[in-house]
Amino acid sequence: MTRAKRDMQENMKAVDMVIELRDCRIPESSRNPMIDQIIQNKPRLIVLSKKDKGEAAEIEKWIQHLSNETTTVIAMDLTKEPVIAALTSACQKIMQPKIDRMIRRGIRPRAIRAMVCGIPNVGKSTLINAVAKKKIAETADRPGVTRSLKWMKLNKNLELLDTPGILWPKFEDQKVGYHLAITGAIRDQILPLEDIVRYALNRLIAEYPDKLTARYDIELCEDPDEVIRRIGLKRNFIKSGSEVDLKRTREVFLNELRDDKLGSISWEKVNENQ
Ligand SMILES: Nc1nc2c(ncn2[C@@H]2O[C@H](COP(=O)(O)OP(=O)(O)OP(=O)(O)O)[C@@H](O)[C@H]2O)c(=O)[nH]1
Ligand SMILES: [Mg+2]
Structure with a gap:
């Protein structure tokens, strides 16, 4: 104990x-x-x-x-x-x-x-x-x-x-970890940044496309990796050469999400949990 x-x-x-x-x-x-x-x-x-x-x-x-x-x-x-x-x-x-x-x-x-x-x-x-x-x-x-x-x-x-x-949260279900990371309950690199962002984007693309487009003014598609690239491009986060700095884009995106820049979001709904 x-x-x-x-x-x-x-x-x-x-x-x-x-x-x-x-x-x-x-x-x-x-x-x-x-x-x-x-x-x-x-x-x-x-x-x-x-x-x-x-x-x-x-x-x-x-x-x-x-x-x-x-x-x-x-x-x-x-x-x-x-x-x-x-x-x-x-x-x-x-x-x-x-x-x-x-x-x-x-x-x-x-x-x-x-x-x-x-x-x-x-x-x-x-x-x-x-x-x-x-x-x-x-x-x-x-x-x-x-x-x-x-x-x-x-x-x-x-x-x-x-x-x-x-009390500490339980991490048996990966979704729990993503929810805690997105809402800022865990800030350390317990889960890979890429995975957290991919989870969040999949949800946003499916359920809150308007919040994404309103914030980032990009054309949406179903692939979260492509969406993050478009966000980076729009923000002009470019590495040497002409490649999008995906790491920086992901960090900025997650920070903005935690700071409510995309608006109020309930990540868990009652129906999903019954
Ligand atoms: N917007 C908003 N922020 C809140 C609310 N309650 C807490 N916060 C913020 O959430 C953060 C964490 O709050 P704490 O009171 O430190 O949480 P805690 O449960 O004591 O956390 P630990 O000490 O880590 O166990 C702080 O930045 C608070 O200002 C709320 O109802 N609304
Ligand atoms: Mg405390």
Whole structure:
């Protein structure tokens, strides 16, 4: 078992529920399947982050698809939207049955305790910083199970563990790797640049030809290698001689894709995953 997993399992004992972050553009690829095992049957709030970067209609379908009795789903732009209000209301709704039970038994309900978790780059720090910045964060030390845990008190109803649980994505399916690379979750050369770009272009040629032509003003064809060559030619990325500098073209193209220069794209759609 990895250290991160062990830590999460320990911290799990101290929380009432889990806030799982996923990238709204790739809700399947940006989840770690181990999470179900770690959080067992604790109530869960899935926050689909980077709402501003995905397609509204697709995000709405994901919200419907992922919601069930123990899981509530919301989508957010964590950099702009009021995080505290959204989290408090969602977490309260999720925990209401338990709170009601406590009240019926004559127990005064305490604040809900939640842990934020997710794979790298989904917005864990952005969420926690947004909360901490508000200075409601009188971080209090309270003994956890084996060591002291730091909590951030958002208000009288909700406390967040100040360290998120980090999980790594799974790369069993190559498509997952491409999705993570395209959205910037992995930046290292884990996968060959050529393959990432080929995958992205195949998808764009088939599903978003207008976005490609609008950005690069080229004539499209079905061959992604030819399309990247045409993009390089258009941008005048020429090596000595008259050859197109394909490596540079691919790098620039992938950077532009990550920077949303082609617009909002939901790389995973609900139907494909059913
Ligand atoms: N546009 C947009 N950007 C976001 C959103 N949430 C996070 N980001 C950006 O995504 C990048 C990664 O966010 P982090 O909060 O650092 O992600 P993290 O989960 O803490 O990542 P690790 O620390 O690597 O595990 C940052 O550049 C954030 O500004 C969002 O909702 N919308
Ligand atoms: Mg972080």
